Amino acid sequence: MTTATRQRSLIAELRALGLAVGDVVLVHCSLRSVGRIIGGAAALACALRAAVGPGGTLVVPAQTPDNSVSSDAYRAATDGMTDEERRAYEERMPGFDVRRTPSYGVGAFAEYVRRRPGAIRSGHPQTSFSAWGRRARELMRVHDLDSHLGERSPLAALERANAKTLLLGVGYESCTALHLAEYRLRRPPMVRPYRCYELDHGHRVRREFRAPHLDAAPFTRIGLSLDDQPFTRKGTIGQAPARLLPVRAMVRFAVGWMDRNPAR
Template sequence: MQSTTCDELVAQLRALGVREGGVLLVHSSYRAVRPVAGGPIGLIAALREALGPEGTLAMPSATGEDDQPFDPAATPNREDLGIVPALFWQQPGVVRSAHFDAVAAIGPKAEWITGGPFVLPPTAPGSAIDRIREAGGQILLLGVGHDANTMLHLAELIGGAPYRSDFHYTAADGTRVHYGENDSCCENFALADDWLRAEGRQREGRVGHAEARLIEAADLIRVAVARIAADPLVFLHGSAEGCEECDEARASIR
């Protein structure tokens, strides 16, 4: 396949609806987008150019090391987040939140997004994810589906999803801290596709060689919260479907 140039990527992103001067949270699969001129760093450059100098680019930057204290200056990302966010947080000018479930960002609103309070569960109101919504942000799913969409965990909490699985993190002094997180296999997050499409609130197209979805964070929260409020277990597989993670979530309900 022919590499997609930076100019081509920028044109595709803007045609999709990425706003110059906006706030953009990106979940990505470089494998789906590639080949790109300049590789993953070239893709980051195109995302920044599409946003322009007044725009703020954000990506997930969580650690998978629950048994080690998190150091935002050194701790690697969880591997499943992919190569683009793994490189992004290490780029000059990028700031990373001190929360173990970190977000990295660059741009005028980066410090505000990443500098919020330490909340649990990690995507609760007041979190970096919530601040992206507050800032009028958009969500770009680049070669991935809604199962990668962290903003839906915020929707679960606002909508009243009752399940909490046991997680822990390790504080700076080595203390293990347990907390309950709204967690499941996230496969049924794909329901958001139909919910958003039904209202014309999801733009879809091609960026590089990947299928891309672009959503206003406010639209996603509004639509998903209403569905969750009507059926708090809407994202869980049924008990007969044999999903261990969803069964654990069901079992946590008191």
């Protein structure tokens, strides 16, 4: 039988990994992989806040791909439907409400942080983030519709803030910061149409825009090389393997890797 991890042990493990007072940290987490924690998601969130201190900030993905007809989530949900059934499904899709719409597919820990009093969510109806801590409002302030994970998104703000990213029980395929590198390639990704829905003063409205087509397929291979870089810290939090990387160095490395491997 596995021994449950206590909050003070989590704090010690996070600090041993390299998380410091004042840090801004973007967390991708599989709570199940961490194992049994006394206090669950709340204890882990409090441990992270304690590790970065009152001047630090915790950031999580709060994405809602189920709100977009151009997402894998929508394609999976409507697979096998007739055109008429697909149209009816789209009509039932609720509009994104930045305060109330649950995140989708990013895990129980991220959703717990999103719901904390004082947490600030960015306004993108498909790829939002939530931040909790001193710099939350500053980091979430800009998230343009046609910049999912690009230069006018919280990812660029995190890079400017010298943020770190923590991969806790998940692999590099979950590392959203690597998408920022795609916007900076010598041959940037193709642009394609998107469509999603949000609430505007209580009314459901359709948002259509064009933005880069992003592809996480090479991230696992990039991660194999990132694991060998001196700026990558590796350890264990609870029962989960953990990696801590500076966003700026990681993105710079990924741009070079993808430019050298254009076929990917």
